Amino acid sequence: MNPSDSIPTLLSLIADRDHFLVTSHARPDGDAIGSALGLMHLLEGLGKQVEVAFADPIPVIYLALPGANRITHTLPTNPPDALIFLECDRFERTGFPIEAFDHLAATFTINIDHHLSGRRFASFNWIDPHCCAVGSMVYDLAVASSVNITPAMATCLYTAVLTDTGSFTYPSTVASTFALAEHLVQRGADANRIAQQVYFSNPASKFHLLGAALRNLHVEAPLAWAWITLDDMAASNATVEDSEGIVNYLIGIVGVEAAAFLREAPGGTHFRASLRSKNTVDVASVAELFNGGGHRNASGCTLTGPLPEALDRILTQLRHQTLLT
Ligand code: 5GP
Numbered sequence: 001m002n003p004s005d006s007i008p009t010l011l012s013l014i015a016d017r018d019h020f021l022v023t024s025h026a027r028p029d030g031d032a033i034g035s036a037l038g039l040m041h042l043l044e045g046l047g048k049q050v051e052v053a054f055a056d057p058i059p060v061i062y063l064a065l066p067g068a069n070r071i072t073h074t075l076p077t078n079p080p081d082a083l084i085f086l087e088c089d090r091f092e093r094t095g096f097p098i099e100a101f102d103h104l105a106a107t108f109t110i111n112i113d114h115h116l117s118g119r120r121f122a123s124f125n126w127i128d129p130h131c132c133a134v135g136s137m138v139y140d141l142a143v144a145s146s147v148n149i150t151p152a153m154a155t156c157l158y159t160a161v162l163t164d165t166g167s168f169t170y171p172s173t174v175a176s177t178f179a180l181a182e183h184l185v186q187r188g189a190d191a192n193r194i195a196q197q198v199y200f201s202n203p204a205s206k207f208h209l210l211g212a213a214l215r216n217l218h219v220e221a222p223l224a225w226a227w228i229t230l231d232d233m234a235a236s237n238a239t240v241e242d243s244e245g246i247v248n249y250l251i252g253i254v255g256v257e258a259a260a261f262l263r264e265a266p267g268g269t270h271f272r273a274s275l276r277s278k279n280t281v282d283v284a285s286v287a288e289l290f291n292g293g294g295h296r297n298a299s300g301c302t303l304t305g306p307l308p309e310a311l312d313r314i315l316t317q318l319r320h321q322t323l324l325t
Pocket of ligand 1: 025087089093117245273274275291292293294295298299300301302
């Protein structure tokens, strides 16, 4: 289905239903949370009953978003009329165990995604890799539905767009992204307050962890990589969310075209990898080799340990990928 046909179809699917559950991916980021809450406000504006559930905790910088206090961390026992997945390529990407969906097997599912690696796993799929954020897709839906775009909805959607464009720096940032930001600010999003909340409210542990990661920095242009272990996390008194964004320092190095940041996961048997690239180097296809996914310039996956083997596997593929471009 052409993306432009998806909105009217989705609006009629919504009109036919009353009760929705909205969820998004594990270790949620600004787009996952901002678009889920934005969609919650949209659906409630249409008179629907909405629950929002995330498997993982909400990072502290997003807790002030309007409606964040309504987020639950379990799936409802009574099946909703539709289950809406944002930015997920399969049920498991939510972080909820697959068995948690057993009682929802007959529920109508809706998948809204902007990842190149998105998959059509739901009853209805709207995947548009040209969109800078799922928040922008929710905004288009809101405009088409004629619902009142409240300051609460605008705040959530602006946060989604701000964070998923890397503060308007990624290649997905085009003229229409700024027009979207302008509309959201006109509808009541306070750009300065949101930036203060997202970028200037971090716990000190995040910077201690960054220091540990940068002690493990290796640069062999066009690649850069770094890692943190569970010991680094403990020594920094850090949480998983403190590791978000460390990879952006690596790709910020001149001459580096692809970067990998590895974080040892609890249990010590595997590593979460965050990959970033510049220009035409495609790290989504590298992540997909390891059952992960994402965008051309930002992706992630899980690697089995130990660390030297995990690094070797991912760096081999990144080297190969940078040579292709
Ligand atoms: P990050 O490195 O910030 O965790 O993720 C970068 C991008 O890749 C985000 O858009 C995120 O949704 C996506 N991503 C990260 N890990 C995975 C994964 O395991 N599977 C899929 N499908 N996408 C991922």
